[in-house]
Amino acid sequence: MDRTLLVLLAAVVVTGGACLLATASVPAGDRALVATYTGVAALALCATLAFAAHGFQTARRLRGRVATMEAELLRLADETLPGAVKRLRDGASSDTVLASVVQPTGSAHRRILRTLVDEVGRGERMRAAAMSACANAAGRVQALATSMLADLREMENRHDEETLGDLLKLDHATAQAGRLADSIAVLTGARSGRRWTKPIVMESILRGAVGRISAYQRVRIHSTSTAAVAGYAAEGVMHALAELMDNATSFSPPSEEVHVYVEEIHTGIVVTVEDGGLAMSSAALERAEQAVSAEALDLATLSGTRLGLAVVGCLARKHGLTVSFRPSSRGGTGVVVMIPRQLVTQPAPEAAPAGSRAAGAQRRTETASGPGDGAPAATATLTAPANDVAETVAAPDAPTGAAAPAASGTPQAESDTTGENMIAGLPKRRRGQTLAAASAPSEASADAPKKKPAKPLDPGAKFTAFREAGRRKRTGNDAHASEPDDA
Amino acid sequence: MTRSVDREDPDRLYIVTGGRSRVDESSIDSVSLIVSECDPTPGMQSEHVKILRMCTGPKAVVEIAAELGLPVSVVKILLCDLLDTGRITARHPSSAAAPTPGPAKTRLPDPTVLKQVLVGLEKL
Amino acid sequence: MDLKSSDQATGAAPLPSTVSNALKIVIVGGFGVGKTTMVRSVSEIRPLSTEEIMTRAGVGIDDAGEVRGKTTTTVAFDFGRITLNDEMVLYLFGAPGQQRFWFLWDRLFSGTLGAVVLVDTRRVQDSWYAIDRLEHHGMPFIVARNDFGGPEHRPEDIREALDLSEDIPLIDCDARDRQSSKKVLITLVNHLYSLSTREHV
Incomplete structure (x- = not known):
C-alpha cells in the first residue's frame, strides 16, 4: 500500500511537474485549455500508475x-501426518500426538x-482392543x-x-x-501357552508336535536322535513342527504318509x-518361503483359514529357526x-533318551530307602516312622469309646444308632447292603456282571435297599468330602 | 497363562500307542512275567527300548507299568507290539492261563501250589 | 537306564531268571487302614504304583499321610513282591475298598488267590463294601484287624458286627510288623488250603 502511495506520489509529482511545464510553455491564451487537458491526462496517468x-x-x-501454504501442505503431507500416524501406531493417544506435532x-x-x-487413532484403538x-x-x-x-492324562x-x-x-481333540x-x-x-522347565528330547518334541494334528496316524517319524531342545524353546519348536506337519497332511492325499x-x-x-x-510350483514355494521368513508379521496378509505358515514365521523369528521349502523326493x-x-x-552320557522319569525314580528311591541294596529290614525300619504319621493323621477323627462309631461320619453310624445295629460299639454290617446301595441308583457301572446283583433280594428288600442307597449317597458324599480320598 | 509343567511330558498317550486304546491283550495278565529276547535297536520307540532294557530278567507287567509311569493298559499295548515281533516272551501266571468264561474267580487254587506258597512265606 | 540302575529303582535284586509263575494276593481296605504299610513290611521291593509319578512328594509316608498334601486322588493301587522260590513269585496288591476303584478287580486282580480285608475298628464301615463285593464274587478272604490302639473289641463282637461266617478267619495284626503281616498272609493261604483240599476231596 505504501508503495502504491509512493508510486502515486511520484506520479503526482512527475505528472504535476510535466503539467506545469507544459502549461508554462504554451501561450497564455491556451494555458487554461492545456492545463485542463494535461491535468486530466496526469490524473489519469497517476491513477493508472497507482492501480498498476x-x-x-x-x-x-x-x-x-x-x-507458504504450499510449503505447509508439503510439511503436513510429508512430515506431520506420517509422523503422527507412526506415533499413533506406536500406541500414543491422538491427543498426545496432536499436542506434540507442529500445528499447521x-x-x-x-x-x-x-x-x-482422530480416525487413525480410533482405528488403532480398535485394532489393539481386538488383538488384546x-x-x-x-x-x-x-x-x-x-x-x-x-x-485327561x-x-x-x-x-x-x-x-x-x-x-x-x-x-486328541483337546490337544488340537x-x-x-x-x-x-x-x-x-x-x-506361549506352556513353558517346559526341562529340556525335551527329540522323540518327545516330535510326538508332542504330531499329537496336535488331526491326521497324526499318517505321520511316520524316523529319528535316532538323542538330543534335546531347551525347555524355553521346546513349546515353540513343537508348535512350528505341528503346523508344518498339519500342512503336509492337509495338502497330500489321505492315503499318503508323511515322513519326518x-x-x-x-x-x-x-x-x-x-x-x-x-x-x-516354484512361485508357491517362493510365497511359502516368504511367509515364513518375512521380517515381521503383517496381519493384513493373513487369510482367514490358513494361519499355519504365518505362525511358523512368528515362531521361527522368535527362536531363530530356519525354514525352507523344496520339492520333495x-x-x-x-x-x-x-x-x-x-x-x-x-x-547326559549313557542316559537313555527320555529317561528323566526313571532317573528321577531312582534318585528319589535312593534317598527314601537308603543306598538301594534292597535289604527289606532296612526298608522296614525306615518306614516305621511313616506309619506313625499315618496314625497321627488318622487319630483326630477317631475318638475313643462309644462315641467312635457315631463320629466316624458314615450315614449308617449316624442314622442307625439303635441297639440292634450296634455290636459293642461297632456298627453292624448287613450283607449285600452296600452292593444294593451301589447298584440301585446308578446301575453300578463298576459292578462286575458275573451274577445278577439283585438276585438275593425280594422286591421289598430291593425297595429298602433303594431308599438306603439314596440316603447313603446323600450323606455319604458329605462324609467322603470331609475325608481325603485313599490313594 | 504360562503354566509350569515340570512333571508332565509332551507325549500324549495316543501317540505312544499309535492311536490304539486296546489290543487283544487277554493273553497278557497284570502279573505276566516279561523277558526280553533281544537288545534295543536305534530308532525304536523309547518305551520299547526301556522295556527291553528293564526286562533282561523276568519282570511283571505291573512293575513295568510302574517304572514307565504309564497305565497298565497302555503298557499291555506296547508289550503286544514286542510280543508280536518276538522281541520279548511272556510267562503267564498259571492261574490265568486258562481263562474260562464262567466265574473263574471262584475257582480255588491248586493245593500243591498253595503248599509251595506256604513254604515260601514261612521262609520270609 | 541300564538294568542295574533300574533295579536300584525298585530297591531289590531282580527275580531269578527261572521264575515262571506269578501269583496274586490282594489286600483291600479303606483309606488309611494300612494297606501300603502291610505291603511294604513284607515286600522285597519298595511298594510301587502305576501312579508313582504323581505321588512322589509323599515317598516314605504311608498312604494316609501322603494324601494330606495333595488335592487329587490318583493312585489306583500299589503293590509289592515276594519271591517264593525259583519258580514262583507272589505279588501283593494294596487295593482301595471304595466302590469307585473296584473296576481294578477285573482289570488287575483276575486269578487272585485270595484277599485280606484290612479293618480299622474305628471305621469298620469302610470295609463293608469290600466284604460285600468279595462275598458276591465268591472270592475267598480273611479279615485282619490292624491295631491302631483304639478301643478294644472282642473278636466275636467284630465278627458279629461284620456279619462274618464262622469259617472266615479273623485275626489281629500290626501292619508295620513284618512277622505280623507274614502271619496274616500265612493265615490266608492256610484258609485257602483248607478250602481247596475240602473241595478237592
Whole structure:
C-alpha cells in the first residue's frame, strides 16, 4: 500500500511537474485549455500508475502466501501426518500426538490433521482392543486346554480299556484345540501357552508336535536322535513342527504318509517333513518361503483359514529357526527346519533318551530307602516312622469309646444308632447292603456282571435297599468330602 | 497363562500307542512275567527300548507299568507290539492261563501250589 | 537306564531268571487302614504304583499321610513282591475298598488267590463294601484287624458286627510288623488250603 502511495506520489509529482511545464510553455491564451487537458491526462496517468502499482503489489503478496501454504501442505503431507500416524501406531493417544506435532497455521490444515489423527487413532484403538481380546481369549483357552490335558492324562491312568479309548479321543481333540489357541496367541503376540522347565528330547518334541494334528496316524517319524531342545524353546519348536506337519497332511492325499526325518548336524538339528502330495510350483514355494521368513508379521496378509505358515514365521523369528521349502523326493513338498545349536542340548552320557522319569525314580528311591541294596529290614525300619504319621493323621477323627462309631461320619453310624445295629460299639454290617446301595441308583457301572446283583433280594428288600442307597449317597458324599480320598 | 509343567511330558498317550486304546491283550495278565529276547535297536520307540532294557530278567507287567509311569493298559499295548515281533516272551501266571468264561474267580487254587506258597512265606 | 540302575529303582535284586509263575494276593481296605504299610513290611521291593509319578512328594509316608498334601486322588493301587522260590513269585496288591476303584478287580486282580480285608475298628464301615463285593464274587478272604490302639473289641463282637461266617478267619495284626503281616498272609493261604483240599476231596 505504501508503495502504491509512493508510486502515486511520484506520479503526482512527475505528472504535476510535466503539467506545469507544459502549461508554462504554451501561450497564455491556451494555458487554461492545456492545463485542463494535461491535468486530466496526469490524473489519469497517476491513477493508472497507482492501480498498476497496487496490482503488482497484490500479486506479489499473493504469490508469497501461496508459496507458504504450499510449503505447509508439503510439511503436513510429508512430515506431520506420517509422523503422527507412526506415533499413533506406536500406541500414543491422538491427543498426545496432536499436542506434540507442529500445528499447521491454516485452520483447514489443522482440521485435516485433527480428523486424520482422530480416525487413525480410533482405528488403532480398535485394532489393539481386538488383538488384546483375542490374545486374552487365546490365553484362557490355552490354560483350559493345558489343565484339561493334565486331567485327561490323570483319568487315562485311572480308567480301564473301555474308557481309555474315549479318553484318548478327547485328549486328541483337546490337544488340537490347544494348538489353535496357541496359534492365535502367537499371532497376537501373546506368550506361549506352556513353558517346559526341562529340556525335551527329540522323540518327545516330535510326538508332542504330531499329537496336535488331526491326521497324526499318517505321520511316520524316523529319528535316532538323542538330543534335546531347551525347555524355553521346546513349546515353540513343537508348535512350528505341528503346523508344518498339519500342512503336509492337509495338502497330500489321505492315503499318503508323511515322513519326518531328523538329522543332527554340527550347527544344530535338521527336521525334514516330506509329503507325497502335489509338488508346489516354484512361485508357491517362493510365497511359502516368504511367509515364513518375512521380517515381521503383517496381519493384513493373513487369510482367514490358513494361519499355519504365518505362525511358523512368528515362531521361527522368535527362536531363530530356519525354514525352507523344496520339492520333495517323494513327489510332494519337503520342508526343512533347522533348529539352531544354541537351542539343542545333549542328554547326559549313557542316559537313555527320555529317561528323566526313571532317573528321577531312582534318585528319589535312593534317598527314601537308603543306598538301594534292597535289604527289606532296612526298608522296614525306615518306614516305621511313616506309619506313625499315618496314625497321627488318622487319630483326630477317631475318638475313643462309644462315641467312635457315631463320629466316624458314615450315614449308617449316624442314622442307625439303635441297639440292634450296634455290636459293642461297632456298627453292624448287613450283607449285600452296600452292593444294593451301589447298584440301585446308578446301575453300578463298576459292578462286575458275573451274577445278577439283585438276585438275593425280594422286591421289598430291593425297595429298602433303594431308599438306603439314596440316603447313603446323600450323606455319604458329605462324609467322603470331609475325608481325603485313599490313594 | 504360562503354566509350569515340570512333571508332565509332551507325549500324549495316543501317540505312544499309535492311536490304539486296546489290543487283544487277554493273553497278557497284570502279573505276566516279561523277558526280553533281544537288545534295543536305534530308532525304536523309547518305551520299547526301556522295556527291553528293564526286562533282561523276568519282570511283571505291573512293575513295568510302574517304572514307565504309564497305565497298565497302555503298557499291555506296547508289550503286544514286542510280543508280536518276538522281541520279548511272556510267562503267564498259571492261574490265568486258562481263562474260562464262567466265574473263574471262584475257582480255588491248586493245593500243591498253595503248599509251595506256604513254604515260601514261612521262609520270609 | 541300564538294568542295574533300574533295579536300584525298585530297591531289590531282580527275580531269578527261572521264575515262571506269578501269583496274586490282594489286600483291600479303606483309606488309611494300612494297606501300603502291610505291603511294604513284607515286600522285597519298595511298594510301587502305576501312579508313582504323581505321588512322589509323599515317598516314605504311608498312604494316609501322603494324601494330606495333595488335592487329587490318583493312585489306583500299589503293590509289592515276594519271591517264593525259583519258580514262583507272589505279588501283593494294596487295593482301595471304595466302590469307585473296584473296576481294578477285573482289570488287575483276575486269578487272585485270595484277599485280606484290612479293618480299622474305628471305621469298620469302610470295609463293608469290600466284604460285600468279595462275598458276591465268591472270592475267598480273611479279615485282619490292624491295631491302631483304639478301643478294644472282642473278636466275636467284630465278627458279629461284620456279619462274618464262622469259617472266615479273623485275626489281629500290626501292619508295620513284618512277622505280623507274614502271619496274616500265612493265615490266608492256610484258609485257602483248607478250602481247596475240602473241595478237592
